Amino acid sequence: MPDTASRPGMLVQEADRFSAEGDWTLPHYARLSAVAAKARAAEEIALDRLGALDTSGASVLVDLLGADRVQEIDRWAPALPPERRSMLKAVAKAREASPPPTEPRALPILGALAELGRRVEALGRQQLQLAGFIGLTLTSLLANLPRPWRWRITALVAHIQQTGLNAIPIVALLTFLVGAVVAFLGATVLRDFGATIYTVNLVTYSFLREFGVLLAAILLAGRTASAFTAQIGAMKANEELDALRAQGLSPMELLVLPRVLAMMISLPILTLVGMLSGMLGGALVCALALDISTTQFLAILQREIPLRHFLLGIGKAPVFAFIIAVIGCLEGFKAKASAQSVGEHTTSSVVQSIFMVILLDALAAMFFMEMGW
Known part of the structure; x- marks a missing residue:
């Protein structure tokens, strides 16, 4: 495997597939999240030239590959080191166990009370200005x-x-x-x-x-x-x-x-x-x-x-x-x-x-x- 220790993580398109190269680590997370969108429709992503990898980079790869495909990584990426395959499986399992958070549903009465409070506060400021x-x-x-x-x-x-x-x-x-x-x-x-x-x-x-x-x-x-x-x-x-x-x-x-x-x-x-x-x-x-x-x-x-x-x-x-x-x-x-x-x-x-x-x-x-x- 070529030395990619000093290279930031990237996706390189090769014919009908993408190849993950460089370091997929926390310092490059914002850049990886921004460039990963172009590989959403790719049928295959090669991992054989992957550099350093941590859980932040693994989460981006899980989003790209899908949890089901990651669980079958032993079959389609046998050359990937076992510890990296284990990391990707663990991240995929954790992502399935914790669905994305949803905003709590606000009760209508709370919104009405908040609006009433804002109006009362505005009225108080108005009366102070008048005084x-x-x-x-x-x-x-x-x-x-x-x-x-x-x-x-x-x-x-x-x-x-x-x-x-x-x-x-x-x-x-x-x-x-x-x-x-x-x-x-x-x-x-x-x-x-x-x-x-x-x-x-x-x-x-x-x-x-x-x-x-x-x-x-x-x-x-x-x-x-x-x-x-x-x-x-x-x-x-x-x-x-x-x-x-x-x-x-x-x-x-x-x-x-x-x-x-x-x-x-x-x-x-x-x-x-x-x-x-x-x-x-x-x-x-x-x-x-x-x-x-x-x-x-x-x-x-x-x-x-x-x-x-x-x-x-x-x-x-x-x-x-x-x-x-x-x-x-x-x-x-x-x-x-x-x-x-x-x-x-x-x-x-x-x-x-x-x-x-x-x-x-x-x-x-x-x-x-x-x-x-």
């Missing part, structure tokens, strides 16, 4: 309040018009229709008890405490928070934020504070409009369907509805406005320089704003109930 941005906004606001020469009055007025005045028609129409629906439902239920007169209390309580501020906040979350995110996200995509910082200007002072203050001024106004429009819709239904005149409606409102309900409802408006504006601005800053990212964060700002508004309203309702207000 940090709220702190940054409050710090910037407190730093600018004692410096009137740094106030952006023009931007503030423009955003009040955009977020408040331009939204009055849609808020008034929506709350008017919801007020009419609440009155219809209340009359339908209370008629069975002969208590249709309490429809007035139902409408006024619901709009003074909840519906007035909640509907206005949800409308602004969809209408204005998305606009804030899209505007700031587009500025970031166009590198306008970098240009502001390069000029020594603060994006918080120029972009965030005017929007936050405008929302905190606009939402209480829209809340008042929503309260009045909702009660007007309820009064119209009471007058047309329940024979409760507008004069009687106003008399019940003045006599039986305490002022604290109005104060509780209007007091939630600045808090909701602050949260909506901060979320809209934060998502704009988080957007990347692509149209897809701006769209994704715009959607995220609307969803987050509505979620936070409803969550805070529920917490406020439980707190007021425990306090007896």
Whole structure:
């Protein structure tokens, strides 16, 4: 047998067969695995010029020859040393005894739990970012309040018009229709008890405490928070934020504070409009369907509805406005320089704003109930 001690293992094609030559050992395993594929269809592989051999090389040969053919190696390769034939048989037997491992089948419930965990973790990170941005906004606001020469009055007025005045028609129409629906439902239920007169209390309580501020906040979350995110996200995509910082200007002072203050001024106004429009819709239904005149409606409102309900409802408006504006601005800053990212964060700002508004309203309702207000 020729000396092949220094030669790496290889397959050499000779007519209609292959010949295994050189060292089939661990240092050459990666190369042997790569070149062995071309001998898959070979009818015969000669082993008479095989150099050094260990179990790693033997495993490649077993894959090429097949376990059944290796078990008959004494018949077709009698010139191969007995110890090598024994090694090949042992490797073939071990490969048959241990089939290739299969990936464990994952239970669907485990995948669902893993996805739930990822979503909860993402929500936690999101809330931490929101808390940090709220702190940054409050710090910037407190730093600018004692410096009137740094106030952006023009931007503030423009955003009040955009977020408040331009939204009055849609808020008034929506709350008017919801007020009419609440009155219809209340009359339908209370008629069975002969208590249709309490429809007035139902409408006024619901709009003074909840519906007035909640509907206005949800409308602004969809209408204005998305606009804030899209505007700031587009500025970031166009590198306008970098240009502001390069000029020594603060994006918080120029972009965030005017929007936050405008929302905190606009939402209480829209809340008042929503309260009045909702009660007007309820009064119209009471007058047309329940024979409760507008004069009687106003008399019940003045006599039986305490002022604290109005104060509780209007007091939630600045808090909701602050949260909506901060979320809209934060998502704009988080957007990347692509149209897809701006769209994704715009959607995220609307969803987050509505979620936070409803969550805070529920917490406020439980707190007021425990306090007896």
